[in-house]
Amino acid sequence: MARSNPRPRFESWGRYPTLDAKLVPLNWTTDFPLRNPPSTPQLPVGAGRSYGDVCLLENGTLLQTRGMDRLLAFDPATGILRCEAGATLAEILDFAVPRGFFLPVTPGTKYVTVGGAIANDIHGKNHHLAGSFGCHVLRFELIRSDGSRFLCSPTENQEWFAATVGGMGLTGLIAWAEIRLRPIVSRKIDYQGDKFVGIDEFLALSQSATAEYTVAWIDCVSTGKNFARGIFMQGDHVAEPGPLEKSSEPWLTFPVDLPEFALNRFTMSAFNTAYYHKQLSKQKRTKVDYEPFFYPLDSVLHWNRMYGKNGLVQFQNVLPHASGREGMLQILKAITRSGLASFLAVIKFFGETPSVGTMSFPMPGIMLALDFPIRPEVSFDLLERLAEITLEHGGRMYSAKDARMTAEQFQAFYPQWQDFSRYIDPSFDSAFWQRVTGRRPIDG
């Protein structure tokens, strides 16, 4: 069998689109700028856990930062950690939890890098109180392709700080960053789950919730009396001292790409019904470990293979409170009507804490996130419709989760994009940025 040596391909978590690029590993912060600068554009990438094309660049050079994973300093008196940008949140937790510290903000996976967390200004279940990840970044060093270096903080080179937080890696390479960890006394989380039916019950629970962490799972398949049912989940780090050992490594790997037919209306519906009934009582209170609370899917490596070789697309948006209820209802109806439901759709209130990044996604309102298997004829039509509803209701969509929005939609969501673009490194680019500035067709 004649087989050419396959070039390794860097894929985003959604595995869509797939674009080829040259891969250059950076193992030291001094490896950049490259000694032989490429003639094509460059883009730093971390763990590849964003879903669409913000971490892709066709025919360009991807600078892989995972080798830059050193922890440079830690002060247990203040919780301030300095680390290189390629360190993952999982590596930070392994280090910090046994010392009684936790991340200030964490997304639904711990396998993202610190650089990626800053570049996408990620958020977590505590957004309503803590704001986004960038709010907890004290400073970082930015290296531009011309070799110039900026120490950026909210008070130093602040325009570069604001452009780089949420800047999708386009403003330069983040060499290292300083973040403030928060103290904990145990791995455990005081958990409360409340079942709800309908958006109004969700809104009421969100308004009355007092926990540090809140998020709701919502069923996007069921219709009629079960429409928009879900489980509202709240959690707080426990107050009484408990175990602080580091997590064990996941041993489950999703071994193969699931065939396309495996995920259909019936299997999805069965999953959603089972998930809803997993909790029998209306309200459940218990203590859980932080791993299943924050990272339910991380225990299965490569879970994205569940969506088959075609990959998946995410949809994540936020709508302001004023139009949020009406907009989310329209969105949920459009989704249930399409029959293209996802396993884990989550809905949450974003808080009032302003994001520090010019291009940051979070803003006060209601946030919804879900994923769909890719079935070109239906998935893309639905995404187009969801983007329209988002636009009509004054919301915006999340770049790190997107593979399909148009240049017009993006520029309406983020009217500040032109101001931001002045800070882009002249040799940097991304497939996402090419698309949303009209230089690349969708589905390239």
Next chain:
Amino acid sequence: MVENRALPSKILALGATSAIAEATLRLFAARGASFFLVARNADKLEAVAADLTTRGAAGVTTHIMDLDDTAAHPAMLGQAVEALGTIELALLAHGVLGDQAEAEASYPAAEAVLGTNFMAPVSMITWLANYFETTGQGTLAVISSVAGDRGRKSNYVYGASKGALNIFLDGVRNRIDRSGVQVLTIKPGFVATPMTAHLPPNALFAHPTAVARGIFRAIEKRKDIVYVPAFWAVIMLIIRSIPERIFKKMNL
């Protein structure tokens, strides 16, 4: 035999910025070891030192030198002993892959590979073996390669440097094991490191962290020779058992 001895906590690392060395040293740093780190590049060594300190090292001393300069070895060793008190583990991790085509075309290129991968370690091991023999303890752990098990056309100059090193270590072990010194020959297979970044990837590539765990266990268990990851022991058993009249015709 000294059994159940404590894990080494005073560590000399040569080529401390190599990916395998760094991953291995992190495991000891988390247990509060002290380090004397030697490498050529000051910026990189400083980053490694900061990382080990953050992860829990009791103390880190750095020393910038080119280990090809064998005349400077004894002085460096003296400084390491002074900084650490005693050396309990010496990890030799410096080396170059070299360019096989270049080394075939010109002897100076081959000599450079042999100098860095064999002559420099021979010098270091000589001084270290004598040191450990007098102190009656210690672990001498040397990163060699599976490539030293049999010469192949694709990298026999590198392979010869590692094969010669293996034989030298066998001899040193035969001499000082009876003094209570562990001599560990480490034979990694393909490891995803900056040294191999240009090679096409395949399923046999291991992450430096996995290799480091294998090295850590081998030190703990006082092994003599270890393949990391362990499956390379099977692969190399097969490779070594192929008759030469067949082997010489193979494309390896």
